[in-house]
Amino acid sequence: MTGITYEDFLDLSYEPDVEDLVCEFYVEPAADMDLAAAGSRVASESSNGTWAELQVEGSITDLSATTFELGDDGRIRVAYPAELFEFGNMPQILSCIAGNIMGMKAVERIRLLDCEWPEALATSFPGPQFGTSVREEIFDAGDRPITATVPKPKVGLSTDQHVQVGYDAWTGGVDLLKDDENLTDQSFNRFEDRLVGSLEARDRAEEETGEKKSYLINVTAETEDMLRRTDRVAEQGGEYVMVDVVTVGWAGVQTLRERAEEHGLAIHAHRAMHAAFDRIDTHGVSMRVLAQIARLCGVDQIHTGTADLGKLENEDTVGINEWLYGDCHGLTDVLPTASGGLHPGLLPELVDRLGTNICVQIGGGVHGHPDGTHAGAKALRQAIDAAVEGVDPETYADDHPELRAALDQWGTETPR
Numbered sequence: 001m002t003g004i005t006y007e008d009f010l011d012l013s014y015e016p017d018v019e020d021l022v023c024e025f026y027v028e029p030a031a032d033m034d035l036a037a038a039g040s041r042v043a044s045e046s047s048n049g050t051w052a053e054l055q056v057e058g059s060i061t062d063l064s065a066t067t068f069e070l071g072d073d074g075r076i077r078v079a080y081p082a083e084l085f086e087f088g089n090m091p092q093i094l095s096c097i098a099g100n101i102m103g104m105k106a107v108e109r110i111r112l113l114d115c116e117w118p119e120a121l122a123t124s125f126p127g128p129q130f131g132t133s134v135r136e137e138i139f140d141a142g143d144r145p146i147t148a149t150v151p152k153p154k155v156g157l158s159t160d161q162h163v164q165v166g167y168d169a170w171t172g173g174v175d176l177l178k179d180d181e182n183l184t185d186q187s188f189n190r191f192e193d194r195l196v197g198s199l200e201a202r203d204r205a206e207e208e209t210g211e212k213k214s215y216l217i218n219v220t221a222e223t224e225d226m227l228r229r230t231d232r233v234a235e236q237g238g239e240y241v242m243v244d245v246v247t248v249g250w251a252g253v254q255t256l257r258e259r260a261e262e263h264g265l266a267i268h269a270h271r272a273m274h275a276a277f278d279r280i281d282t283h284g285v286s287m288r289v290l291a292q293i294a295r296l297c298g299v300d301q302i303h304t305g306t307a308d309l310g311k312l313e314n315e316d317t318v319g320i321n322e323w324l325y326g327d328c329h330g331l332t333d334v335l336p337t338a339s340g341g342l343h344p345g346l347l348p349e350l351v352d353r354l355g356t357n358i359c360v361q362i363g364g365g366v367h368g369h370p371d372g373t374h375a376g377a378k379a380l381r382q383a384i385d386a387a388v389e390g391v392d393p394e395t396y397a398d399d400h401p402e403l404r405a406a407l408d409q410w411g412t413e414t415p416r
């Protein structure tokens, strides 16, 4: 029998194995602890230790995590052995690396900042089916970002109104109609009616414009309902489903990913509620890690912010997007979506900061156009075209009246 205490989880000479999952945390220790003590408690509680000394036999420490780096700025790095995890089970992994430690009294604050995913663990997940290729494969969008719009008000439109707004937006030049995060199957706008009506309107819009159009319909629900709705999207000839990944939970996303592949459907991920985890920058789970999890679980598009240009607080949108584009042991990349308080006047700066390999999603900045949704959609497309061509929007607006009206309305101000 050997006694094992939390101090056994600290080893500054440890060199992580290539199969370890390495996590970086920011830690503020409790008042009566230093960073070494708090850091060892983190590794202990998130793997196989606890507050008390344990008497164990055999090689149980093979499953222990090791804190191997203590930074002056409160950053620590912890290595987790692969055997600690059930491969392909995201909830189990998160119950380790972002579980009890988030509420543990040994730390005042703790934030999971970043993960280095080892190959075997990363590839035990499917990753996205399509990722950034949707721009080319579905929309033939060339060099420009694809565009989406969410009808506003976010809930309350009848099905007929919602369908009409979609038609007006599509024919104005928008690629994707998107449901809002809290619209699913309510009494004023039933999922089934909205699905059938919108895809019929999509077909008409495609015929009129000669462009491919698609619909991000929100299937967020209890898992069995979500799958039934996904089946219906496929039966009706949709290309995408949309899901609120944080509120539905990662188990639900994993299940949805399997069903989406059976139908060849892409997944658009809305991140509603992410800020409960990542808004306070000294605590929780960073958006960077949430985006990594989403990629492993297999979403094709995800909201990653607007690089500080919109109405929502943003963590490092550029850095998160770079991670989503970068190599992760051969997993397909993810198309970042910029959304939340955007309007046409912000697009040159947005494209400057984020590039064109994105989806630009605008709600209020389309439907709040002084001449309505159709004109708002035209203004959005004109602003995109101007940004991609590198033409100043003021100049472009000289012979594009819809863009002119949008610029007169909102200028280049960032809304709140």
Ligand SMILES: O=C(O)[C@H](O)COP(=O)(O)O
Binding pocket: 150, 152, 154, 180, 181, 270, 311, 339, 340, 341, 342, 361, 362, 363, 364, 365
């Ligand atoms: O779901 C979203 O992304 C938001 O509803 C965007 O809406 P907004 O463009 O009006 O901020």
Ligand SMILES: [Mg+2]
Binding pocket: 150, 154, 180, 181
């Ligand atoms: Mg919304």
